[in-house]
Amino acid sequence: MADAALEIDDREAAARARLSGDWTLVGLTRTDGVCADFRAREARLRDLTQRGAHWDLRAIDRLDSVGAVLLWRTWGRAWPAALEVSEAHRRVLEHAAQLPEPVTGRAPREPFPVTLTLGRLGLRALSNLTGLIALIGQMVLDFAWLCAHPRDIPWREFSANLYKSGAQALPVTALVGFLIGVVLSYLTSLQLKAFGADVFIVNLLGISIVRELGPVLVAVLVAGRSGSAMTAQIGVMRVTEEIDALATMGISRTLRLVLPKVAALAIALPLLVIWCSSAGILGGMVAANLQMDLAYGFFIDTLPRAVPVANLWIGLGKGFVFGILIALVACHFGLKVRPNTESLSAKTTTSVVTSITVVILVDAVFAILTRNVGMPG
Amino acid sequence: MSAPSTPPAIEIRGLWTRYGETVIHRDIDLAVPVGEMLGLVGGSGSGKTTLLREIVGLLAPSQGTVRVFGHAVLDPDASVRRMVRRRFSMLFQQGALFSALSVYDNVAFPLRELRVFDEAMIRDLVLLKLAMVELEPRHGRLMPAELSGGMIKRVALARALAMEPELLVLDEPTAGLDPDRSENFVKLIRTLQKELGFTVVMVTHDLDTLVGLATRIAVLADQRIVACGTPAEVVAVDHPFIRNFFCSERAANALQKGKA
Ligand SMILES: Nc1ncnc2c1ncn2[C@@H]1O[C@H](COP(=O)(O)OP(=O)(O)O)[C@@H](O)[C@H]1O
Ligand SMILES: [Mg+2]
Numbered sequence: 001m002a003d004a005a006l007e008i009d010d011r012e013a014a015a016r017a018r019l020s021g022d023w024t025l026v027g028l029t030r031t032d033g034v035c036a037d038f039r040a041r042e043a044r045l046r047d048l049t050q051r052g053a054h055w056d057l058r059a060i061d062r063l064d065s066v067g068a069v070l071l072w073r074t075w076g077r078a079w080p081a082a083l084e085v086s087e088a089h090r091r092v093l094e095h096a097a098q099l100p101e102p103v104t105g106r107a108p109r110e111p112f113p114v115t116l117t118l119g120r121l122g123l124r125a126l127s128n129l130t131g132l133i134a135l136i137g138q139m140v141l142d143f144a145w146l147c148a149h150p151r152d153i154p155w156r157e158f159s160a161n162l163y164k165s166g167a168q169a170l171p172v173t174a175l176v177g178f179l180i181g182v183v184l185s186y187l188t189s190l191q192l193k194a195f196g197a198d199v200f201i202v203n204l205l206g207i208s209i210v211r212e213l214g215p216v217l218v219a220v221l222v223a224g225r226s227g228s229a230m231t232a233q234i235g236v237m238r239v240t241e242e243i244d245a246l247a248t249m250g251i252s253r254t255l256r257l258v259l260p261k262v263a264a265l266a267i268a269l270p271l272l273v274i275w276c277s278s279a280g281i282l283g284g285m286v287a288a289n290l291q292m293d294l295a296y297g298f299f300i301d302t303l304p305r306a307v308p309v310a311n312l313w314i315g316l317g318k319g320f321v322f323g324i325l326i327a328l329v330a331c332h333f334g335l336k337v338r339p340n341t342e343s344l345s346a347k348t349t350t351s352v353v354t355s356i357t358v359v360i361l362v363d364a365v366f367a368i369l370t371r372n373v374g375m376p377g
Numbered sequence: 378m379s380a381p382s383t384p385p386a387i388e389i390r391g392l393w394t395r396y397g398e399t400v401i402h403r404d405i406d407l408a409v410p411v412g413e414m415l416g417l418v419g420g421s422g423s424g425k426t427t428l429l430r431e432i433v434g435l436l437a438p439s440q441g442t443v444r445v446f447g448h449a450v451l452d453p454d455a456s457v458r459r460m461v462r463r464r465f466s467m468l469f470q471q472g473a474l475f476s477a478l479s480v481y482d483n484v485a486f487p488l489r490e491l492r493v494f495d496e497a498m499i500r501d502l503v504l505l506k507l508a509m510v511e512l513e514p515r516h517g518r519l520m521p522a523e524l525s526g527g528m529i530k531r532v533a534l535a536r537a538l539a540m541e542p543e544l545l546v547l548d549e550p551t552a553g554l555d556p557d558r559s560e561n562f563v564k565l566i567r568t569l570q571k572e573l574g575f576t577v578v579m580v581t582h583d584l585d586t587l588v589g590l591a592t593r594i595a596v597l598a599d600q601r602i603v604a605c606g607t608p609a610e611v612v613a614v615d616h617p618f619i620r621n622f623f624c625s626e627r628a629a630n631a632l633q634k635g636k637a
Contacts, residue, residue, distance in 0.1 A: 095508070
């Protein structure tokens with residue numbers, strides 16, 4: 001295959017340009033040849049056009065649309081006065097000649113960009129909120145329907161979700177809980193020792209882990225682990241039109257996809273909270289024993305007195321609420337995925353970020369509402 | 378067109394494909410000279426798509442070699458692989474458009490990858506390719522999810538053509554197009570082939586497309602190529618699949634039309 005070649009005959013007043021070889025994508029973009037690169041060749045051709053050259057294209061072997069567009073553009077989007085070309089190649093050039101003129105001028109800039117961006121953000125947040133409320137409403141309706149038709153309860157999906165987001169999360173939550181317990185106990189024991197208040201480590205660890213850290217840690221872990229998985233799963237089902245297939249079979253997507261996930265997390269999260277808190281207290285106990293020689297027996301004896309049982313209920317209640325919220329947010333964003341990969345990744349990110357933020361917000365609300373409950377007298 | 382010295386566009390030797398215990402291809406030999414338009418036909422599930430995937434190097438055959446323009450598509454040398462891959466384009470059965478990019482950006486994508494053209498040139502090339510497949514500039518803004526099945530096929534073809542391939546591999550290009558559009562598609566490929574002289578390998582169930590385009594037909598049945606040759610030669614072969622496929626009334630009409 002020959003490269004695209006260009007011979008220029010300057011002897012007469014008007015230059016003669018004789019083109020030969022392959023004026024194709026491959027022929028034009030190969031770097032070796034007369035012209036250093038594509039841009040240089042383009043500049044050369046434009047220059048010839050300005051000098052009103054006579055164009056001889058008869059020696060061209062092959063002309064594809066890259067060659068044709070290149071010539072048409074360098075001719076300033078008009079047929080040159082003097083042109084010799086074979087019939088087949090003229091047809092290729094005619095395709096390029098039918099191209100619409102490029103639109104010049106930019107799209108007008110929007111006024112008040114900051115206001116617009118903030119407004120759009122607000123509106124998007126509002127639409128997400130209404131979407132979530134609608135999903136909750138649908139959930140309640142589905143629940144009522146299931147109470148009347150217990151045969152339709154999606155047990156299989158429920159148990160699958162319980163296993164995936166509950167049982168399979170046991171190792172990681174235990175590990176994280178244990179390590180946080182160790183760290184917390186180690187740091188506080190250093191401070192407490194300075195005041196000679198060693199024994200209060202039980203109160204500190206017990207309250208903070210059971211009431212606060214356990215639920216929040218588990219919620220963050222589950223939002224990252226299961227929330228993202230739920231959004232991605234429902235999102236891919238949107239991309240591949242599986243949700244539409246479900247709809248045409250007369251199966252409610254909220255009943256079959258959303259409700260089992262919400263129910264599974266509502267059950268699994270409180271259980272994980274207990275599990276994670278136990279691991280945390282175990283870690284704290286081990287660290288306190290190593291750091292301050294606090295006996296295991298003393299720790300276990302003191303714990304029920306230092307941490308009123310109301311704290312356990314608060315932790316469980318938080319777990320229940322967080323579970324429902326995480327699943328709802330994940331499913332809401334999953335259902336909002338538009339059928340393309342970019343939207344899928346964006347919505348998965350948004351889902352995890354939103355559910356963690358919502359969990360922290362709700363945790364603050366819990367802290368205010370329960371500020372008089374469960375403190376040792 | 379092909380001097381004896383130039384290697385064939387595609388050369389398959391002793392190719393076997395197995396998925397576990399199931400054998401899909403049993404010792405297939407096939408050569409496609411440069412400039413030919415080969416139609417590959419066979420029953421559903423006979424392994425046509427699999428064979429195409431092996432030709433373009435997406436799948437390694439269990440045994441045997443595939444050479445494209447004289448080079449192994451799965452050559453251990455990455456620069457050889459890249460060089461071979463630049464020379465062909467594939468049109469996938471489902472289109473395989475990038476769902477996150479608009480129609481315009483899908484067609485512009487391979488051109489931008491070359492890093493040779495400026496945006497104005499790319500714009501002209503994209504609009505030209507879209508016009509070739511009868512899409513208007515305003516369609517460029519649509520996202521793949523907003524297209525009909527036939528439009529997806531046409532955008533995918535425009536993207537495949539954007540690289541000005543020397544070998545075009547088409548998997549069921551006219552399935553899902555209305556008869557009018559399929560006829561235009563056949564005309565388009567035929568004109569482009571005349572202008573550019575590329576080689577085409579296509580899988581199709583559509584007799585009109587086959588008769589309108591294929592200069593040679595290969596029939597895949599019983600895990601082998603049971604017949605390969607000009608349409609007239611293939612029709613003469615006595616095989617149950619060929620009898621069924623070509624000798625129905627519909628087929629007779631199409632063949633008649635093709636000759637006329
Ligand atoms: N990844 C895979 N694993 C197992 N079997 C496969 C795989 N891909 C394809 N097959 C089987 O190979 C056979 C040929 O498939 P394919 O090439 O898609 O057929 P078609 O001729 O309809 O295009 C089918 O029976 C299919 O089930
Ligand atoms: Mg197929």
